Amino acid sequence: MKKIIQTDKAPKAIGPYSQAVEVNNTLYISGQLPMDPETMEMPATIGEQAEQVMENIGAILKEAGYDYKDVVKSTIFLDDIKDFQKMNGIYGQYYQENPPARSAYEVANLPKGAKIEIETIAVK
Numbered sequence: 001m002k003k004i005i006q007t008d009k010a011p012k013a014i015g016p017y018s019q020a021v022e023v024n025n026t027l028y029i030s031g032q033l034p035m036d037p038e039t040m041e042m043p044a045t046i047g048e049q050a051e052q053v054m055e056n057i058g059a060i061l062k063e064a065g066y067d068y069k070d071v072v073k074s075t076i077f078l079d080d081i082k083d084f085q086k087m088n089g090i091y092g093q094y095y096q097e098n099p100p101a102r103s104a105y106e107v108a109n110l111p112k113g114a115k116i117e118i119e120t121i122a123v124k
Contacts, residue, residue, distance in 0.1 A: 009059035011035040029120040032056040046083040050090040070122040071100040081106035
């Protein structure tokens with residue numbers, strides 16, 4: 001059975017999608033942008049944006065009863081692959097042991113002019 005996950009501690013969806021959906025002990029988190037959930041504003045730098053995205057993911061994980069340790073796959077979209085090293089340093093702080101599988105891509109544009117977006121899958 002499909003369960004929709006929603007928290008005010010992560011940005012509201014900006015389109016016809018859910019923050020996350022849980023099915024059979026698997027949590028699918030929609031691509032998270034680096035927006036502050038209270039102001040819906042984005043910080044300027046890739047470092048600050050990567051941190052905000054990871055905090056948003058953490059809030060959704062927590063709302064659904066999961067943790068970063070439950071994450072099995074992340075897909076990262078960057079508007080500039082030259083930001084990979086900076087993003088990687090921040091991302092790695094959240095997955096210091098047994099990190100999930102991951103892909104990272106440079107894309108032409110991201111919604112709202114973001115520098116980064118990350119989608120995540122977690123399993124219990």
